[in-house]
Amino acid sequence: MYSELSDDDKEMYLDVLREAPILPFSNFVSRGDIPDRVDIARVRSYIDREVYRLVRQTYRDRSSRLIPILGSAGTGKTHAYHSFKDKERENRKKLEETPEEEEVEVSQIEPVDWTIIYVPSPPASIRVLLHVYTCIIEEVGPEILDIVSKKLVVDKWGGKKGGIFQKPKLDEVIQKGIREFPGVFADCVKALVTYQLDKSKKALAERWLLGEDLETEELTELGINSVVEEDDVCLAMIKIITENLDRVLILYFDELESPYRMLGEAAERKFLEILKRLYNEVKGLVIIIAVLKEIWPRILEIADQPLRSRMEPEQDLKPFSLNDLKIFYSKTMETFWDDNNLNPPLYPLFPLNEKLIEMIYEKTQGNPRNSIKLCRRFIDKVVIEEMSVEELMEAGADIVATAKPPLPEEEIVDFSKPREIIKKTIEEILAEEEYVIDVNPASVAGATLKTIIKIGEDKGKDFKTQMEFKFMLGKRSQTLAALIEYQDKKWGLEIPSIKTFDRSAGVAGYYAAKRLKDALDEKAIDAAILIVPTGSGGAKFEMILENNSEIHKVELDNDAGEKLIANALTYPSENGWEIARIIFSDIGDYIPPEEEGLEESSE
Structure with missing residues (x-):
């Protein structure tokens, strides 16, 4: 144990811990966009085997599969994605190193190419297919368009050049493509052919294929009537891609409970319908849904x-065994020492010891997240507060008690109870899960609508809401994020198609404002709320707002967006309240939850 370390070594390692900008075990919640560096594969090996079996089957017959992965809060649902991603990289490396002509023995498992795609927090039912499509494009890369368009346009539909001066005729190639992919696929075919063969319009076709909003004149130039964000068109693009990639795509849907959490049963039901469409209509997919057990x-x-x-x-995701926890702890510390260019201490559990690790395990029942939290708390005590290990062992029980470990017995939801009681129980369970809030258009739209619904119901308002409100603009269908009907007035809600609220919406802000203007001009709505990142502007954007006073602009930054989302189910944020007050003008000023509690107690 510690006797193996000299006093100088102990002090050196403790000094490094004290001066480190980030202590070990600081990240106890996995994020889809930040890889986890330490993995204990044993607890998940049976799940890995099952997923790889499904991948091989799907590679052979191209039929899609759907598998649920269940786990309580903190058992590693998001972390499982990162482990699959690591395996994907290893698999890709092996495939690249294996010569194509090398035969695989019958006893061996044939090499299979696959890519796993993280689909974060399903954003209610608002443009879910566009969300999935965007995740595919971002993960595989825009080069996916080159792969698919070359395979179809050049190799299959006769888009090869006949000679130096002989170019393939676009219309003939398009017609061949439409014969293979008729109906709703037609615009997808036109865009792919234009992207591959027409240099002058390639950039325009690429923008359409990437899901950007185009002006009517630009769509006319492409000879296209639809946009990718329409569900049927988006699904058509996903189908074309998956059918023409020589690999299996794994869609990893994390936090499947989010639609219910944000918008209730209707949103969850609609999202499940979209999952069913992906399963039924798209080939070559393995769909993983990670959800709270x-x-x-x-x-x-x-x-x-x-x-x-x-x-x-x-x-089911299983908790750590005691041995798993010891290995995880020692690997994490080894990574920390390596990052600081130090050889690890001879005693791998330094600065804790075996009995403390056992104490952590006993109190957390092997829950990975809670174990990580307690490891961090114990290290803090030793390093920051300079408690000795002996003192820590004496105080350990009290320290652990403040960490709210999960109950050993799993809570059972009795579905024979009235729906409201069930709902309350579910909300309590969801509250225990720690979500990484991703502030994006979908999550902000969902939280805004949930806030409006909550405030409207609390204030006894008679109103209706609808997600994904569609209206016709000429022959084209356009979609707004939501519709709220109150006192014979229809309010449209829209948010630009942006990645983050950290910076201006740019041109996407103009297109969102234009969609609302179009809806107003078509009498589809009477007024509108446009939510944009703080500081969004531009001449055309401002002109639309100046000429359309019915459009109410609301600015949010990332912090305000996080508060809006986090509080949507409990007590509305101030921004959420102000948005609702645009519709329900008589609800009064915002009262922070602390002040409201004081007012109630004084009555």
Whole structure:
């Protein structure tokens, strides 16, 4: 143990810990966009085997599969994605190193190419397919358009050059493509052919294929009537891509309970319908849905029988064993020492010891997230507060008690109870899960609508809401994020198609404002709320707002967006309240939750 370390060594290692900008075990919540550096694969090995089996089957027959992965809060649902991503990189490296002509022995598992794509927090039912499509493009890269368009346009539809001066005729190639992909696929075919063969319009076609909004004149130039954000067109593009990639795509849907959490049963049901469409209509997919174990019965209740019958058996994420926790701790510390250019201490559990690790395990029941939290707390005590290990062991029980470990017994939701009681129980379970809030258009739209619904119901307002409100602009269908009807007035809600609220919406802000203007001009709505990042502007954007006083602009930065989303189910944020007050003008000024509590107690 510590006796193996000299006093100088102990002090050196402790000094490094004290001066480190980031202590070990600081990240106890996995994020889809930040890789986890340490993985204990044993606890998940049976799930890995099952997923790889499904990948091989899908590679052979191109039929899609759907598998649920269940786990309580903190058991590693998001972390599982990162482990699959690491395996994907290893697999890709092996494939690249294996000569194509090298035969695989019958006893060996054939090499299979696959890519896993993280689909974060399903954003209610607002443009979910566009969300999935965007995730595919961002993960695989825009070069996916080159791969697919070359395979179809050049190799299959005769888009090869016949000679130096002989170019393929676009219309003939397009017609060949439409014969293979008719109907709703037609615009996708036109865009792919134009992208591959027409240099003058390639950039325009690429913008359409990437889901950007185009002006009517630009669409006319391409000979296209639709936009990718329309569900049917978006699904058509996903189908074309998956059918023409020589690999399996794994879609990893994390936090499947989010639609219910944000917008209730209707949103969850609609999202499950979209999952079913992906499963039924798209080839070459393995769909993984990661969901809180305690919420799974609720999702099964909402899902229809055809979807339930198509699912593979559920796979449960298991907690750490004591040995897993020791290995995880020592690997994490080894990574920390390596980052600081130090050889690890001879005693791998330094600055803690085996008994403290056992104490952590006993109190957390092996829950990875809670174990990580307590490791960090214990290290803090030793390093920052300079407690000795002996003192820490004496105080350990009290320290652990403040960490709110999970109950050893799993809480059972009784679905025979009235729906409101069930809902309350589910909300309590969801509250225990720690979400990484991703402030994006979909999550902001969902939280805004949830806030409006909550305030409207609390204030006894008679109103209706609708997600994904569609209206016709000539022959084209346009979609707004939501519609709110109150006192014979229709309010449209829209948010630009942006990645983050950290910077100006740019041209996307103009297009969002234009969609609202079009809806107003078509009498589809009477007034509108446009939510944009703080500082969004531009001449055309400002002109639309100046000439359309019915459009109410609301600015949010990333922090305000996080508060809006985090508080949507509990007590509205100030920004959420002000948005609702645009519609419900008589609800009064915002009262912070602390002040409201004081007012109630004084009555």
